[in-house]
Amino acid sequence: MCAVRDIIKSHSARVLVFFDEFMEGVSMFKSAMIGLLGMLAVLMLPQAAQAEYADVVINNYADAAGMRPAVFPHWYHRIRFRCKVCHADLGFKLKAGGNKITMAKIIDGKFCGACHNGEISWSVENCGMCHSGVPGTPTQIHGSTVQRLVAPTYKSLGKPAK
Amino acid sequence: MKTKYFFLSVLAMTTLLVVGVNAQAAQAPLKEVKSAKGKVSGANIFNRLLKKDEQRNAAPPEDGIHDSANDGTHVLQPPLIAYDGLPTSEFGNYVDWVKSLDDGLLKPRYDLSDPTVEPLVMDLDIVREVKASMPDVVFPHKPHTQWLHCSNCHPKIFIPQRNANVISMSAILLGQKCGVCHGKVSFPITTKSCTKCHSKPKPADWKPPKSEASLKNPWR
Structure with missing residues (x-):
């Protein structure tokens, strides 16, 4: 419902x-x-989401801030970069919602901002390209085994700590 | 004013549905008994939970996660366009990523900005003996090091030492050990992917180990 x-x-x-x-x-x-x-x-209408395997919805702060949750497509990025670049060099933890990414950090050149800076990839003014999720979608890795076996345990983190 | 009647009827329908769903949930076991008498219930159709072909690799505006009311959603590339020409698989993204890389169909960077950096590939297979009757597991370092760096797995997820890691399928399914990636991003655990890891057949004279109980009581 x-x-x-x-x-x-x-x-x-x-x-x-x-x-x-x-x-x-x-x-x-x-x-x-x-x-x-x-x-x-x-x-x-079909109710179940049919999004691509490994699409990550990140909704730590977005809903609370009145923004659509960010959707990260793993498939798009792994065509261009090996896992190592983000998960070893840039320090992305192997956990959905585990990185506490904020726009301030991105603009600072951390996390997504290491590429999404207008040099390697398009810059942060394209809000809707990342913040494109259906409002209210919880943080998740879409299609993951854990998501299918266990009830989602992710919670919104509310407002980011300053 | 007519709009009011429209919304009233929508409200009525919604109420009916909520009541209906609740009643259905409460009477679910009863229904199954009824269906045993003749009619095949909708719960018993073939491949009820299998993903249908047409539901795979949906374009962002139709995938149920992206908001189609958002302009940016329509700018995003649909996955099937990117997957054109790549070898297919039967699970996950339905793309064989490792083969795509081996065949040179993909050239993902190993460094953020320098496209010429080559990965540090280690070609070492680790065989893990499986206690039960499943074929033994062969872990190939090669495809893993093509994508990842040693530090992604060692020493936090896997201690780089023989017999130091206890791995079980239940841990993997709950997202630990191999399950940190497999079942989330890299190929998932499905009945079609068992043999990708469990790939070394047991020796011809292999017999299942006997439990302590059956050793005490050979007639068991």
Whole structure:
């Protein structure tokens, strides 16, 4: 149910405008039927995420700060870099959400900022390229064995410590 | 004003659904008994939990994790475009990453900015004898050192010493030992990937070890 609620929440403003125009000259009964059918259609949509194996959702601070959670695609990066570059040289721990990455650290040239600085890769002003997750998605490695076997144990870390 | 009726009906439908789901959950065992009498229940269809082919490698806006209302999502590259021409596998990303690297189809950097740095590859196989009837495990250092640095695993995850590491499948499945990567990023533990590690057949005269209980009571 959570997914349905989120869909309704995130699109409610746009849906309202659209439907006020759409409902012009439609009878009461018909509008109720459209509502029922629409709801059924939403329920028929595939609910499970089909994201790529090893996509990491990082939601330590994003939700609390009103930002979409960041999504890190492992597959995209391993085509260009070997694991060693990030996990040995840059000090990324082998744990989703375990690095407590903040924008301040990135701008400082740490973590993602070692490449995403406008020199090796695009710079941090492209907010939406990383912060592209569905709001409220918990920190996770998508498709991981742990995620499939055990209930997610990750929690938001709230506001970053200064 | 008509919009009000639309939302009222949506609300009604949602309430019905919540009640329905709760009732269904409460009566789940009863339902199964009923289905035994004739009708095959939806719970008993073939390959219920298997991922369907069309659900693999979805493009970011359709993958359920990325927000399609976000402009940046639509700029991201769909994985299937990047995987074009790479050897396939049956699990994980459905790409054989190690073979892609061996065949020279990928040239990932070993250094942040210098593309000419070559990895420090060590070609040493470690054989781990498995107590039970599964084939013994051969750990190849070569593909691991092509991607990783020694310090990624040693000494924190694996003590670089013979017989110093206790590894079990349950630890791996819970994300420890090999499971720090395998099952998260590198190829996952599925019934199709067992033999990737368990690759050395037992000797012809191998017999399962007897437990203490069966040694005490040979008729057991």
